Amino acid sequence: MEFLDYLRLVAKRWKAIAVITLLTVGVAFGSAAITTPLYRTHAAIFFSVADGDSFAEVAQGATYSQRQVVSFAELASSPLVIDPVIRDLKLNTGSDDLKKTISASIPTDTSIVNLSVTNPSPERAADIANALAKQLQVASFKLSPKHKNGEAMVQATVTTPAVVPEAPISPSLKINGVVGLALGLGLGLGFAVLRELMDNKIRHEQDVQGITDVPVVGQLGFERGIAPGRWLLLGTPMATRRSTEEFNKLRLNLQFVEFAHETRVITVLSAVPDEGKTNVAINLAISMAQSGKKVLLIDADMRKPSVATGFHIEGAVGLTSVLIGDVTFPEVAQPWGETSLDILPAGLLPPNPSDLLDSQVMNSLLTELRDQYDSIIIDAPPILPVSDGFILEQLSDGILLVVAAGSTSKDRFAKACQNLEKFDAHVLGVVINKMQAQMREDAYYSYEAAGSGAPTRSGTQKFAVTQHGKRKLVRVEPHGTSDSGDSQATSVEDADVPTR
Template identity: 40%
Template sequence: MELRDYITVLRKGWVLILVLALVGVAAAAGFSLLKKPVYSASAQVFVSTETSGSASDLAQGNTFTQQRVLTYSNLVSTPIVLLPVISKLQLDMNAEQLATMVSATAPTSTTLISISVNDTDPVQAADIANATSQSLTNVVEDIEATDEKGSSSVKLTRVKQADVPSVPVSPNVPVNVVLGLLVGLALGVGIAVLRETLDNRVRTEQDVEKISDKPVVGGIAFDSKASERPLIVQVDPRSPRAESFRTLRTNLQFLDIGTGARTFVMTSSVQSEGKSTTVANLAIALDSAGFRVILIDADLRRPRVAEYMEVETNAGLTDVLIGRAELEDVAQPWGRGNLVVLPAGQIPPNPSELLGSRAMQDLIERLEKEFDYVLFDAPPLLPVTDAAILAKKASGAIVAVASGKTHKGQLAAAVSALESVGAPIAGFVITMMPVRGPGAYGYGRYGYGYGYGVEEGENTPKVNPPKRGGKKLGALSRAER
C-alpha cells in the first residue's frame, strides 16, 4: 500500500479509530479508578566496616563493604529478615507474601541500601520499611564475623527513616490514559488497515485501474430512491445523479474508440449493478443534447428497458432478427427528441445465437448509418456469453461496476471474458458511488460544480451532433408510423 492508500484507509475508518481510541481511554480511566491505590515508603541503610585506620586498611575495607552491600540487599527478602518484621508488626501474612511487597536496591559504587515497600496502606508501608531496615541491621550483626571482643566488623546504620507517603505511586492516571489512547489508536488503525486489505470489493477508480488499463468514463452517484425513479435524468434533472449521467455523456463524446461508429454495449459482471438504468439515462442525456439515439434492449433473458421506458413489449429485437417484423414497425419513438427505443420482444430459446447471427451484424451496420449513438443493454458477462458476443460486433463494451458491491475477482473475470473473444472494451462506469466520505462522488473527476441546476435546453447551447447520411428513423413520430 502507498501513502495515499493509508490516508484513504484512515479517512474511511476514522469513525472506528475514534471509537476504539475512546474505548481505550475509557478502559484506562476505569481501570485507574477501580484499582486500589498503592503507596511506596522507603528507608535507607548505610553499611560500614571497622578498620585500623591506615590508608591500605581503609581501601581494603571500602572494597569489602561494597562487595558486602549486594549480599545484604539480597538478604532483605529472605525469611530470616522478614519473619521478625511480621512478628513485630503482627502482620496477617507469611514471609513469602511479604517478600512480594519489599524490594532492596544498592546504588552502584556506594555502600547504601534502599529498602522500599509497596502497600495499599501508607502507614503500614512506612512501618514495614522501617522494621525491615532494623531487622536487616540485627541479622547482619548476628551472622557477620566478629573480632576478639565479640563485635561485628560490619555495621549497618539507618540513615533515612521511611515517612508515611501522601501520594500513591499506582495507578498513574495520566500515564494510563495516554497508554489507553495509544493502544486504542493502534488497534483502530490496525483493524482499519486489515479490513481494507481483506476487502476485495471494487470501490474506487484505482481499484478498476489495477484490473484493466481501459479508462473509467463515468461515475454514477448513489440514489436510495433509484428503484422508484429509474429515469432520474427525466424525473429530477437537477439532482447529483442526473448530473453524473450528463458527465458520462460528455466523457463518452470524447472517447477515442478508433472507429467512426458509436455503438456501445452496456453490460456488467453480475446482475443488479445498475447497467439498465445507466444505459437508459445515458440515452436520454444524449437525446437532450440533440443526438440521434436508439436504445436497444439486447437482454433477451431478463429485459428491463421496456419497463423503465414504458413502451410496448409485444414485439421487438427478436422479431426483427428472425425477419418477422421490420425495424420501423417495432422501434418506438420516445419523448420529444430523436430517441428511439427498441424493446427486446419475445424471449427466445437461443439468445446467444440470435445476438451472434448475421442478421444482428446487418442490423448494427444499418443503425450506425441512421443514428449518432446505438446503445445496447446486454446481460451480465459472467452468467452468460451474450454480452461478449454482441460487444465483438460493436464499437466497444461499457462495463458497469457497482461501487462497494462488485468483487474484484468478478470484474477481472468479466474483463477476461471480453478479451477472450476479442471484444473491445470502451471503458468502465462506476455506479452506486457514495455521495459522502472518501471516494465519494462530488467535485472530483466525475463530480459536478456550481450551476448544475441549469437544465440543458433552457439556457445552455446544445452540442451540434455529427451529420450522417441515411434515413433518420429516430425522427419519425408516432403519427408517421
C-alpha cells in the same frame, strides 16, 4: 499497501477505528478505577567502617563493607530480617508474600542499600520499610566481623527513613490513558486492515485499478428515495442535479476515449445481474441526446428486458420482431418525447436469443442503423451467466463495463475482464455504479448544470444562445421584482462562444 492506501483506509473506516479506540480507552480507565491502588516508599541504609585500633583494621573494614554490600542487600529479603518484621508489626502475611513486596538496590560505587516496599496501605508501607531497615541493622551487626573490643567492623546507619507516600504508584490514569489510546489505535487500524484484506467487493476506483488497466470513465452515486419499480431518468423531475452531472461527466469522458477512433455503437454490459447496467445505458443515451446527438437505444437483453419498463413504453414489439421479420425497424422504433432519442425495446422473449443476436439479420440491421444515428447504445445481458454480451461485443465499436460498488465481488469482476480479454474486446472504460458518497472522488464537490439556473443574491444566472452564435449571460430576477410582477431577464455580458 502504500501510505496513501492507509490514509484512504483510515478515511473509509474511521468510525470503526474511533469506536474501538474509545472502547479500549474506556476499558483502560475502567480497569484503573477498579484496581486496588499500591503505594511505595523507600528507606536508605549506609554501611560504613568503624574506627579500628590500627590502619590495617580500618582498611580491612572498608574493604569488607564494599565487597559485602551486595550481600547486605540480599539479606534484606531473607527470613533473618523479614520474620522479625512480621512478628513486630503483627502482619497477617507469610514470609514469601512479604518478600514479593520488597526490593533492594545499590547505587553504583556506593555502600548504600535502598529498600523499597509496596503495599496497598501507605502507612503500612512506611512501617514495613522502617522495620526492615531496623532489622537489617541488627542482622548486619550479628554477621559483621568484630574488633577485639567486640565492636562490629561495619556499621549500618539509616540515612533516609521511610515516610508515608502521598500518591499511589499504580494505577496511573495518565499511563493507562496513553496505553489505552495507543492500544486502541493499533487495534482499530488492525481491524480496518483485516476488514480491507477480507473485503472481496469492488468499492472504489482503486479496486478496479488493481484488477484491470481499463480506465474508470464514470462514478455514479447510489440514489435513495426512489420507489420500487420507478427509474431515474435524466430530464425528468426525478433526476437530481448530482445524477445529471455524473452522466454528463461520463458522456464527456467517453468523448475523450473515443477521440482516437470513431465509436458509434457502444454495448453496455456487466459481469452479473443487478449491477445497474440498464440504468446506465438509459441515462447515457438521454445525456447524449441532450447534447444534440441523434441517439438510438436498443434493448438487446432478450432474457430480462428492462428498457421499456424504465421508459414506461410498450415493449411487446421490438428487436425480436424485427429480427424474425414480422415488422421493420421504422415501425417499432419509439421516439422519447421531443428529444432526439429513439428507443427499440426487446420485444417478446425468444427461445433462442443467442442465435438471433448472432444472425446475419442483426449484423445487417446495425450496419443500416449506423448511417441513421450518431450514437447507438445497446443494453446487453450480463456476460458471466450467458454469452449474448460477447456476440454483441463483436457487432459494436466498444464496450462499457458496469460494476456495482459494494455488491460485485472482485473475483467476478476479474473473471469478466479476463473473458473480455480472451475475445480481444475493445473496452472503452469501467463505470462504477451505486457508489456511496464518501467513496466517490468528487463527493465533496457539487456543480450547477449548464442552464440549470445557479442562484445568486439578486436572481438566477443562465446562459442563453443568441441568433448570432454568441452565448449571453443573463440574470433572471425573482418573481415579483419587476413592475409587472413577472420575472425579468437582464443581459450582463456577451461571450463569443460558438454554439453546438
